[in-house]
Amino acid sequence: DTAVSQTPKYLVTQMGNDKSIKCEQNLGHDTMYWYKQDSKKFLKIMFSYNNKELIINETVPNRFSPKSPDKAHLNLHINSLELGDSAVYFCASSRQGKSTDTQYFGPGTRLTVL
Amino acid sequence: KNEVEQSPQNLTAQEGEFITINCSYSVGISALHWLQQHPGGGIVSLFMLSSGKKKHGRLIATINIQEKHSSLHITASHPRDSAVYICAVSSGSQGNLIFGKGTKLSVKP
Numbered sequence: 529d530t531a532v533s534q535t536p537k538y539l540v541t542q543m544g545n546d547k548s549i550k551c552e553q554n555l556g557h558d559t560m561y562w563y564k565q566d567s568k569k570f571l572k573i574m575f576s577y578n579n580k581e582l583i584i585n586e587t588v589p590n591r592f593s594p595k596s597p598d599k600a601h602l603n604l605h606i607n608s609l610e611l612g613d614s615a616v617y618f619c620a621s622s623r624q625g626k627s628t629d630t631q632y633f634g635p636g637t638r639l640t641v642l
Numbered sequence: 643k644n645e646v647e648q649s650p651q652n653l654t655a656q657e658g659e660f661i662t663i664n665c666s667y668s669v670g671i672s673a674l675h676w677l678q679q680h681p682g683g684g685i686v687s688l689f690m691l692s693s694g695k696k697k698h699g700r701l702i703a704t705i706n707i708q709e710k711h712s713s714l715h716i717t718a719s720h721p722r723d724s725a726v727y728i729c730a731v732s733s734g735s736q737g738n739l740i741f742g743k744g745t746k747l748s749v750k751p
Contacts, residue, residue, distance in 0.1 A: 559737060569679075569726065571741040584738045618685060627672035627732035628692060631739070633685040 531555050534619050534634040541609055542642055549604045549637045551619030557632075559583070559625030560602035562594060565616040565636070574617075577602050578625045609641045645669050648729050648742035655749050661716040663745045665729030668710065672732055675739060676703050676714050679726040688714070688727075719749045 532553045541547055553560060561584075562574040576584035580596045591607045606613060616636045622629035646667045655661050665674070676688040689696050689703040691712065696703050700719075705712040716723055726746050730739040 561738065563739075568743070570743055571728065571730075571739075573738045573740075576736070576738050584736065586738075616683065620685075622737050625737045627735060627737050628690060629737050630687045630690055631675070631737065632687070636683050636685075638683075 532619060532621055532632050532634040534617075534637050536637060537635065538638050538640075540640045540642065543609055543611060545609050546605070546607045547609060547639070548606070549617055549619075549639070551602045551604070551634055553600055553619075553621040553632070553634075555621055555623075555632060557621040557623050558599055559622045559629075560596065560599075561620040561622075561631065562602065562604050563618040563620060565618060567615070571618070575602075575604075576625065583625065606639075609639075611641050614639055614641045644743065645740050646729055646731055646742040648727075648745050650745060651743065652746045653748070655719050655747070657720060657749055657751050659719050659749075661719050661723075661747065661749075663714045663727050663729075663747070665712045665714070665742055666710060667712075667729075667731050667740075669731065669740070670733055671710075672734060674705055674712050675730045675732070676712075677728040677730060679728060679744065681725065685728075716747075721749045721751050724748050 559578045575594045577596045619634040620631045691705040702715040726744040728744045729742040
């Protein structure tokens with residue numbers, strides 16, 4: 529059973545389109561995250577949700593909108609895609625969102641914007 | 643300058659060698675995490691440290707809070723250890739991670 533799953537694994541789309549990435553965790557964790565890994569493999573936090581509430585919203589364009597329908601799911605919707613959005617997006621979860629909690633990562637979604 | 647610096651950026655070793663990867667950070671932290679990113683892209687958490695030393699199999703992680711420095715050691719390295727090792731820190735009470743740029747390790751048979 530996959531602990532943190534993401535769909536799709538690969539996403540190729542044209543500039544200007546709107547797309548969504550889905551994330552689900554079956555660990556019973558309260559907190560979920562979205563991270564972006566750029567072309568240089570550098571990871572950066574985008575959002576954090578705790579029990580469906582937004583906790584962290586780093587400097588991310590408002591074209592990116594996270595949605596958490598329940599604490600097991602955190603989806604990422606991206607409007608008006610740009611070339612610079614091409615990256616690998618990782619979802620993660622942790623038990624309570626504490627700094628000492630281990631984070632469990634999904635397999636990543638490779639987004640390519642043409 | 644990044645808040646979390648790792649060295650070396652790239653490391654090639656022969657099978658069986660003892661490996662050390664270093665991490666320095668410039669911010670106050672609650673915890674430091676070592677992560678492994680496999681060649682296929684998946685990320686796995688190896689250790690969470692807030693003080694002292696932890697050991698898991700052939701992997702050992704240490705942290706010196708006063709010096710703001712952590713090391714990850716791999717004993718008796720093996721080609722399957724080839725991966726990118728990422729140091730990340732969390733501060734305050736929240737779990738959002740600030741990442742280093744990673745160390746790419748290649749272990750040759």
